[in-house]
Amino acid sequence: MNKGLLVVISGPSGAGKGTIYSKVIERTGMQRSVSVTTRKPRPGEEEGVNYFFRTEEQYQQMIANGEFLETAEVYHNYYGTPKAPVFENLQNGYDVLFEVDVHGARSIKKKYPEAVAIFVMPPDFETLGARLRGRGTESEQSLKLRLGAAKRELAKYEMFDYIVFNDDIGQAVQDVLDIVNAEKRKIKNNIEAIKALLGQND
Amino acid sequence: MNKGLLVVISGPSGAGKGTIYSKVIERTGMQRSVSVTTRKPRPGEEEGVNYFFRTEEQYQQMIANGEFLETAEVYHNYYGTPKAPVFENLQNGYDVLFEVDVHGARSIKKKYPEAVAIFVMPPDFETLGARLRGRGTESEQSLKLRLGAAKRELAKYEMFDYIVFNDDIGQAVQDVLDIVNAEKRKIKNNIEAIKALLGQND
Numbered sequence: 001m002n003k004g005l006l007v008v009i010s011g012p013s014g015a016g017k018g019t020i021y022s023k024v025i026e027r028t029g030m031q032r033s034v035s036v037t038t039r040k041p042r043p044g045e046e047e048g049v050n051y052f053f054r055t056e057e058q059y060q061q062m063i064a065n066g067e068f069l070e071t072a073e074v075y076h077n078y079y080g081t082p083k084a085p086v087f088e089n090l091q092n093g094y095d096v097l098f099e100v101d102v103h104g105a106r107s108i109k110k111k112y113p114e115a116v117a118i119f120v121m122p123p124d125f126e127t128l129g130a131r132l133r134g135r136g137t138e139s140e141q142s143l144k145l146r147l148g149a150a151k152r153e154l155a156k157y158e159m160f161d162y163i164v165f166n167d168d169i170g171q172a173v174q175d176v177l178d179i180v181n182a183e184k185r186k187i188k189n190n191i192e193a194i195k196a197l198l199g200q201n202d
Numbered sequence: 203m204n205k206g207l208l209v210v211i212s213g214p215s216g217a218g219k220g221t222i223y224s225k226v227i228e229r230t231g232m233q234r235s236v237s238v239t240t241r242k243p244r245p246g247e248e249e250g251v252n253y254f255f256r257t258e259e260q261y262q263q264m265i266a267n268g269e270f271l272e273t274a275e276v277y278h279n280y281y282g283t284p285k286a287p288v289f290e291n292l293q294n295g296y297d298v299l300f301e302v303d304v305h306g307a308r309s310i311k312k313k314y315p316e317a318v319a320i321f322v323m324p325p326d327f328e329t330l331g332a333r334l335r336g337r338g339t340e341s342e343q344s345l346k347l348r349l350g351a352a353k354r355e356l357a358k359y360e361m362f363d364y365i366v367f368n369d370d371i372g373q374a375v376q377d378v379l380d381i382v383n384a385e386k387r388k389i390k391n392n393i394e395a396i397k398a399l400l401g402q403n404d
Contacts, residue, residue, distance in 0.1 A: 119389070124399060157396050162387045175387055182384030185364045185377055187321070194359050197326060 002192055004031075004090040005183055006112055008098045009176065010105035011120035012150030014132045016166045020120060021099035023173045028180065030097040031089050036062065039077035052082065070100060070107035081108070095180065102153040109159055116183050118176060119160040123167045125150065204394055206233075206292040207385055208314055210300045211378065212307035213322035214352030216334045218368045222322060223301035225375045230382065232299040233291050238264065241279035254284065272302060272309035283310070297382065304355040311361060318385050320378060321362040325369045327352065 007030070011017045025032060036052040038059045047053055054062070059078050063071060071080030081098070089096050098108065108115050122128040129147055132138050138146065157163065162179050166172040183189065209232070213219045227234060238254040240261045249255055256264070261280050265273060273282035283300070291298050300310065310317050324330040331349055334340050340348065359365065364381050368374040385391065 118387075121399075151400065154396065155400060157389055157393075160389050162384070163389055163392050163396065164387055175383065178380040178383040179387060181377065181380040182364070185320075185366055185381060187359055187362050187365055190365050191359075194356065194365065197323075198353065198357060 002093060002184075002189055004093050005095040005180065005189070006086065006090060006098070006108070006115040007095065007176075007180060007183075008100060008105050008108055008115050008117045009120060010100055010102050010117065010160070012102075012122075012128065012153050013146055014128050014135075014150070015120040015122050016169060016172065017099050017120040019169060020164075020166065020172055020176055021097060023169075024176050024180075025097055027173070027177065028095070028097075030095045030180075033081050033086050033096055033098055036068075036080045036082050037077060039079075069111050070104040072101070072104060083111070102156055106156070106159055116162070116179065117160045118162045118164055118179060119154070119157060120164050120166050120172065121154060123165055127167075204295060204386075204391055206295050207297040207382065207391070208288065208292060208300070208310070208317040209297065209378075209382060209385075210302060210307050210310055210317050210319045211322060212302055212304050212319060212362070214304075214324075214330065214355050215348055216330050216337075216352070217322040217324050218371060218374065219301050219322040221371060222366075222368065222374055222378055223299060225371075226378050226382075227299060229375070229379065230297070230299075232297045232382075235283050235288050235298055235300055238270075238282045238284050239279060241281075271313050272306040274303070274306060285313070304358055308358070308361055318364070318381065319362045320364045320366055320381060321356070321359060322366050322368050322374065323356060325367055329369075 009017045009021050024030065034048060034050070034052060036054055036059065038054060038056045041047070041051070041053050045051065056078070059080070062068060062080070062082070067082055067084065069081040069083050069086060071078060081100075081104070086096050100108065105117050109117055122131065125147060128150055129143065132143050132146055164172050164175045211219045211223050226232065236250060236252070236254060238256055238261065240256060240258045243249070243253070243255050247253065258280070261282070264270060264282070264284070269284055269286065271283040271285050271288060273280060283302075283306075288298050302310065307319050311319055324333065327349060330352055331345065334345050334348055366374050366377045
């Protein structure tokens with residue numbers, strides 16, 4: 001059996017990577033990864049479904065044990081992707097899809113170089129600015145910061161394998177689906193099937 | 203502007219690469235390459251449309267000048283792919299699609315390593331045998347030879363980038379279209395666009 005693919009969707013805030021992620025999950029049998037967090041469960045959130053909830057002490061121990069593919073601190077809470085369930089899915093032939101920021105994508109690529117990293121980019125920075133402004137939740141100051149960050153993130157394009165321009169959301173989702181299908185057709189992801197064929201009639 | 207893609211469809215005789223090639227040309231704006239040949243024009247064939255017709259002496263001179271991406275002799279006639287028009291198309295941003303045997307694919311990869319080489323394979327060798335038998339034109343002896351050749355060709359899988367299993371022709375065509383789209387989304391094929399974006403707002 002061929003191993004599953006680990007696919008990472010990343011890109012600047014406002015590029016639409018969350019929407020693309022949800023639609024790709026919806027249209028494929030790809031697995032989500034469940035994050036570990038130190039923040040308290042909200043009403044209705046279930047252990048192992050929404051998150052694995054851990055104390056900060058437990059979390060620090062997991063970091064020390066090297067149990068994370070990536071980890072980040074956001075507003076005094078930790079969020080991280082545990083390696084074990086992801087690697088188990090991949091070994092069992094399931095594809096896993098991630099949505100992470102550029103920092104997280106770099107960390108995953110470092111720990112699992114076979115990961116397929118896709119950078120989602122708005123058509124241009126003006127469009128990104130307009131979209132962020134359209135949310136109505138950003139001050140001009142924070143908007144400037146976000147645009148600056150977006151540019152610094154795109155400047156790291158060399159660590160990514162693909163770039164998808166999110167001009168039309170339907171096309172962007174299709175581009176990601178095509179990338180996943182193409183990756184599944186790569187020779188290196190079919191060695192076992194090919195060897196079986198060659199052995200089969202020897 | 204991004205350079206065009208050179209995509210090579212190859213695989214054993216009977217795998218259906220010719221059908222896939224025609225359908226992909228039909229559904230995309232990809233360019234065919236016009237071959238050079240030493241065989242005589244048939245009624246209705248036009249210079250520069252069906253083939254570039256050359257004498258054997260001219261052809262040998264072209265070989266000596268290194269003008270071919272690949273060249274082969276079939277029943278005492280030569281057939282070859284001239285580099286110049288292909289490279290001109292690629293430079294102008296047009297994608298070019300080839301259908302060649304495994305020998306030709308190797309030659310193209312050697313002269314143009316950026317070429318995307320796709321191996322078209324029937325689901326298994328029994329199916330290939332049944333398809334060849336179904337043509338009704340193959341003796342058992344020639345069928346055996348073809349199956350042996352197919353196996354030796356698949357054994358060269360490492361020179362290819364992708365493998366498409368032609369179980370269902372519609373799906374196989376879609377796989378090739380997805381591969382082409384994914385290749386266009388590769389970072390290395392978007393460097394100029396990315397640099398323009400980064401420069402644009404500097």
